[in-house]
Amino acid sequence: MGRLATISTCQLDQWALDFDGNRDRIVEAIRQAKTAGSKLILTPELCIPGYGLLDHFHELDTFTHSWEVVAEIISSQETQDIIIDLGLPIRHNDVPHNARVLALNGKILAIRPKIDLCNDGNYREMRYFTPWTRYRVDTYTLPDNIQELTGQTEVPIGDVIFQTLDAAFASELCEELWTPDSPHIQYSLNGAEIILNSSGSHHELRKLDTRIDLITHASKSGGVYMYSNQRGCDGDRLYYDGCSLIAINGQMVAQGSQFSLRDVEVITSTVDLDDIWSARQSRSRGMQAMKAYEFKRVKIEFAMTQKGNFNRDLQIAKAIQPRYHKPEEEIALGPACWLWDYLRRSGASGYFVPLSGGIDSCATATIVFSMCRLVVTAIKEGDEQVIRDATRLCSGKDVTQMSAQDFCGNVFSSAFMGMKEQSSKETRSRAEILAQAIGAHHIDCNIDEVFNAVRHLVSTTLSFEPRFKVHGGEHAENIALQNFQSRTRMILSYAFAQLLPTSQGGKGGLLVLGSANVDEALRGYLTKYDCSSADINPIGGISKTDLIRFIAWAEHAFDLPILQEFIDATPTAELEPITSDYVQSDEVDMGMTYKELSVYGYLRKVRKFGVYSMWEKLCVDWKDQHTPREVYKKVRDFMYYYAINRHKMTTITPAYYAEQYAPDDNRFDLRPFLYPRFAFAHRKIENELKMMEAGEAGSAGKN
Known part of the structure; x- marks a missing residue:
């Protein structure tokens, strides 16, 4: 009947520094895995302290408390008779490492430190940890409390393969899967049948397909690949989106949900390890295996597969098709789950948003409604934690x-x-x-009185009456009067957020949500300290183009016909007086379209282009629409406004991360906020334009 092994992976909503809660969720996952008959369970990366600790990883307490939690987990009666793969930071010879601790029946089997650290994009792992040297194995002296509990003094630490009585497996951590020469290649050539990957992988629009491709390809040459991911908001801008899975021989056999409010989700499969044999019969693979590095094996007196009388009720895992969400659905679900985690952890009473009638604040409100839909669904499914949190929020x-x-x-x-x-x-x-359609408590008011008071005070103090552009005012006057309004709305937003619960007989305060999208932040098309200054922003990492698609999708998915009116409306800040022949337009004000902004943002951040290389690239891409000089003007204008407005990113509201070109300088886009005027690049482009135009003029003269 084959060697049938029942194995589990999981996704856990771990909170940064919540050692008690994190321990309880890990133990619950182990309990569920054992109930399903599993002999091995994989947990997410750094699941004991939480992943997003940032500089708390510099604190000795984080290392000490993590080992104390390990002791509590492995000594629990609920965690025996199953191999446990746990994530925590460890110190070896006073060097900090991101590591996996594997345990069985109250004993530590070995420690596997991370070899390839993630040190780009959103991550700074080398700020906190040192990468382990590949193929190196040392002896690790266990902390005193673990020695006392287990009776062990030392265990192996390093790049090892685990050998049970009937199977072999190895551990690979998150980023190592994404590297060109992944460890799992050598592990497979050395006969490891199961690869364990513990991860802290964040949600990004359209990213899941890349992750699944990597995992299924990692098992194509034969073997089982298990993937465990953190899920939830880990106290910062990222949302970890779960989607843990199990694959065998290049085919997925189990997949967890990508977006869910569940704190603990365990994914279990029974796989036939004998199925790996046929997938590894290539002679070229055999020749490479003979030349592969020979790993130290940690032997485990424990059987993972069924022995003796087989359980006829066992169902061997069959191949399934991966489940993907459209980007529009990802926007509906990812930020909504992030908002729910933020709300229940913060202890606030709810959310408040200045609803302008434009598509950005509309998107923010719709995402909040999506959160409410998810909560109600979880309540109907009997999720006890969601019911407790929702009951508190509803007094x-x-x-x-x-x-x-x-x-x-x-x-x-x-x-x-x-x-x-x-x-x-x-x-x-x-x-x-x-x-009204989503059920929100809504206020309708005019702020003329406050605006006029500010205008009067400034005019009296300066002996100067500022005017709008449509009334003959200069640019500085026009901008100042617009900013009076937007900053007034910020003040009133916080006033309403603080007092609304009390005015309704409740307690606490509301968190203010921002509604500036990623393209406006990139261009700087927002007022510093205006109503874009909020507590958090669920759409701050999403492009205008994607937000429009999301609203079009939500109109039907959420049965909200009013959303079509937001799509049809011209984007406008409505900060200038409306006249018979003038209505303010965002794209006219910016001097560029939202679609163009997405292109500039992608080239600047993802492709890492400067002014000159961006111009070169767009001269080719836009050759059918614009001359090289027109492209130069567009690029020059974008970089000018980007440079003069970059300082606004130093105060930008913490935003849900969803787009690779997000300009948030706090975590993701580490660039200065005081720029020169790019004279060198401009001069180089202008010289090339002169040569181009001279050549075109010469050709025209010959004709």
């Missing part, structure tokens, strides 16, 4: 009978803060209808 009301709109009315408030001359009836109406 003890019976949440089991609530609709998404009912729940939204308890945790979400919005306000349209208009101006008599600037705000149109259409935007005011759209905001009100949307709030």
Whole structure:
């Protein structure tokens, strides 16, 4: 019948520094795996302290507490008779490492430190850890509390293969899968039948297919690949999206959910290890195996496969098709799950958003409604943790009978803060209808009184009356008057957020949500300390183009017909008076389209182009639409506004990360905020343009 091994991976919503909660979730995952008959369970990367500790990894307490939690886990009656793969930071010879500790029946088997650290994009692992040297194996002296508990003094530490009585497996950590020469290649050639990958992989739009491709390809030459991922908000801008899985011989056989409110999700499969034999029969593979590095093996007196009388009820895992979400669905689900984690962990009473009637704040509100839909679904499924959190947020009301709109009315408030001359009836109406459709508590008010008070105070103090552009004012006057409004809305947003619960007989305060998208942040098309300054921003890492697609999808998926009106409306900040022949337009103000901004952002951050190389690239890409000189003007304008507005990123609201070209300088885009005027690059382009245009003129003269 073959060698049948029942194995489990999991995805856990671990919180940074929540040692008690993290321990309990790990133990619950082990309990569920054992109930399913598993002999091995894989947990996410750094699951004991949490992944997003940042500089807390410099603290000795983090290492000490992590080992204390290990002791509590391996000594529990619920964790015996199963091999456990745990993630925590360890110190070896006073060198810190990101590591896996493998244990069985109250004993430590070995420690596997991470070899290839993730040190780009969102990650700075080499700020905290030192990479382990490949193929190196040392002896690790266990902490005193572990020695006392296990009776062990030392265990192997390093790049090893684990050999049970009937199977061989090895551990590979997150980034190592993404490297060209991944460790699993050598492990496979050395006969390791199961590869364990513990990960802390964040959600990014359209990223999952790359991750799944890597995992399935890693097992194509024969073998089982297990992947475990963190899920949830780990206290920062990232959302870890789970989707743990098991693959064998290049085919996926089990996949966890990508977005869910569940704190613990265990994925179990029974695989026939004899199926690996046929996939490894290539003679070329055999020749490479004979030349492969010979690893130290850690022997384990434990059987992973079925012995004697087989359990006829066991179902051998069959190949399944990977499940993917459309980008529009990813926007609906990822930021919504992130918002839920943030809300329940912060202890706040709910969220507040200034609802302008434009598509950005509309998207933010719709994502909050998506969160409410997920919560109600989880409640109906009987998720006890969600029920407890939702009951607290609803002041003890019976949440089991609530609709998404009912729940939204308890945790979400919005306000349209208009101006008599600037705000149109259409935007005011759209905001009100949307709030009503999703069940939000909505306020409609005008801020003219506050605006006029600020304008009067400034005018009196300076003996100068600023005017809007449409009234004959200069650029500086026009911008200042617009900023009076936007900064007034920020002040009022926090006032409403702090007082709304109390005014309704409740307690606590609301968190203010921002609504500036990634393209506006990139261009700097926002006022510093205006209503884009909020507590968190669920759309700050999402492009305008993707937000429009999301709203079009949500119109039907969430049955919100009003959303079409937001798509049809011209994007406008409505900060200038509306006249018979003038209505402010975002793209006219910016001097570039949102689509163009996405291109500039991608070339600047992802492709790592400067001014000159960006111009060269776009001269080719846009040759059918623009002359080289027109392209130069576009690139020059973009880099000018990017440079003069970069300082705004130093105060940008912490935003959900979703797009590779996000300009958030706090974590992801480490660039200066004071720039020169790119004179060298401009001069080089202008010289080339002169030669191009002279050549074109000469050709025209000959003709």
